Amino acid sequence: MNKRTQQANQTKKRIIDSARELFVERGYYGVTVEDIIKKANSSKGGFYTHFKTKEELIINMLPMVDEAYTSFSQSNKEYESVNDKISSFINYVFVMMEKDIGLEFISAIYSSQIKDLTTQRFLIESDRVYYHVFNGLIEEGQGKGEITKDLSAEDIISIITTCIRGVIYDWCLKKGSFNLVSYGNNLIRMMLNQIKL
Amino acid sequence: MNKRTQQANQTKKRIIDSARELFVERGYYGVTVEDIIKKANSSKGGFYTHFKTKEELIINMLPMVDEAYTSFSQSNKEYESVNDKISSFINYVFVMMEKDIGLEFISAIYSSQIKDLTTQRFLIESDRVYYHVFNGLIEEGQGKGEITKDLSAEDIISIITTCIRGVIYDWCLKKGSFNLVSYGNNLIRMMLNQIKL
DNA sequence: AAATTTAACAGACCGTGGTCTCTATGCAAT
DNA sequence: ATTGCATAGAGACCACGGTCTGTTAAATTT
Incomplete structure (x- = not known):
């Protein structure tokens, strides 16, 4: 250099x-x-x-998020089922949002990502570690017959991610007045029930 | 005057x-x-x-939305079940968003509603016609034994509304590149399955 | 080694949403 | 009718995100 x-x-x-x-x-x-x-x-x-x-600053401030996802996927922790592992992953997402990033940053990100048509929408960049790890989990679940194959892994990820974003958006709307982790886990669990075999 | x-x-x-x-x-x-x-x-x-x-202008521009919800609730159309009626209501929400309000307005609203802590968050004002109509539907469903009573009407509305917002937020994120109505109905149908008896 | 190109940076400048101050006028109280 | 008050409104002004232009020094080409 x-x-x-x-x-x-x-x-x-x-x-x-x-x-x-x-x-x-x-x-x-x-x-x-x-x-x-x-x-x-x-x-x-x-x-x-x-x-x-200015918002791009936030993105540069969050490499730890991707690192966390990576370390999750590389951990050797044992799970009873792939479904458990998926739940645990999603729980992890919510915990990180609530504890590490916090309401104001999340709000700023979520607000600015849709503010106008020119902003770079990093939330949906397909090479995000998030998508990669999630995809691995779903495919593993489908491979082991725990998850339906009626929907593609891509579709499932899309649906669950939409729900996660809904929970986070609502959390911002309500200024953090409910517990993100428990409400989020709850809601996503209902959705996961629909893709289990 | x-x-x-x-x-x-x-x-x-x-x-x-x-x-x-x-x-x-x-x-x-x-x-x-x-x-x-x-x-x-x-x-x-x-x-x-x-x-x-400036954003408050948008709110003043949307009385038609509440009017539409009101007219939905007052229509005498027959439905096979309350669940059908609920699906129809939610479909109506998505159709209105996509056709009548449009991507840019929705994006502007959704972005500005969480921009900072001072904005008036009309999306969650409890006297919105939306909540009122939705509540009537859920209670009717619970009364007729079509919908679980394990969750309160309030909780059910909260969960479904979170999902709806997730769909809309994603639609904004992806700049309207998928069909809001069909994706939305699909996702919500999955969620509704979980509250049916 | 000289000439040319490139990119980081400084800082003046601009556009736009929002505020502040001042004025004028309708209205209520006397 | 006169006085005092409240407020709709006009428009100068401000704050702040973002752009534009010029300068300097490193890198590259000749």
Whole structure:
């Protein structure tokens, strides 16, 4: 890596780190891009060479999510059935949302993802680790005869994911006034019943 | 009604009408508040005495939705079962979203409703006609022994509504690239299976 | 080594949603 | 009728996300 990109990466990192600290202090909407670049000793020009929008910052702040999914899929924990494993995976998703990311960030992401037609919709990028891990689970379930083959793995993932998003959206709407994990697990369990054999 | 409020109401109507026309022409995000007040021969001050935000305009533009729900509930159409009636109601919701309101408006509403903690979240106002009609249907179903009483009507409505919102949110995410009505009916049917007796 | 291209960055600038202040007028109280 | 008050409205102004242009230095080509 040459000096040029090295410096650029440092700047980018400085911006992300500053943003993270400020967000923790004052929340996403309590922090302006101006604040961030001042703290990072950068400039508008600097900021927007590294990020297309302010929201893109959030995405750069969540590599831990994909790491968590990866580590879930690589863990050797034993489950009674694939269905249990799937439930556990979905539970994991909700726990992470509630505990690690938190209401304000989730709301900001979910809001901005559909704000206008130009935003980059990373939630539905097909190479997300989430889809990959989920797909593995469903196919395993179908292979072992635990899950219906009337629907393709793709369709099943689509349906369950839609429900998960519904739960999360509602959680945002109701400002976190219900327990995401228990409500979510409950609702998804009902849906999973429909795809079990 | 005195002259004062009369004039105010006229101004408000002028703004709403101008906004509607402009939105139809150029879409929600293609129209600025400036455009609207110019067309309505009003001013910023005028606009913001009648509306707290630009998004609030959308809400004022959707009384037809509640009217539609009301007329659904008052229609004398015969159904084979309450479950059929419920399916028909939900189908009606999706059809209205897709045909009458459209992707851009829905996206704008769904995005703005969770944007920050201060917005008025009319989607979950408990006096919405939607909730009222839906509640009547579920209670009828429970009364006639078609629907489980293991869950309260309130819980059932909450679950189904969460799923509906999930479908709509996904539809926005995917920029309307799937058929809202058929995907939605399908998914909800699966969920309804779980509450049938 | 000189010339040319490229990309990071600084910072002035812009557009738009929303606020603030000031004015005018309808209305109620006397 | 006069006075005082409340509020619809006009429009200057502000905050903030995002763009544009110019500069500098590293990288690449000759």
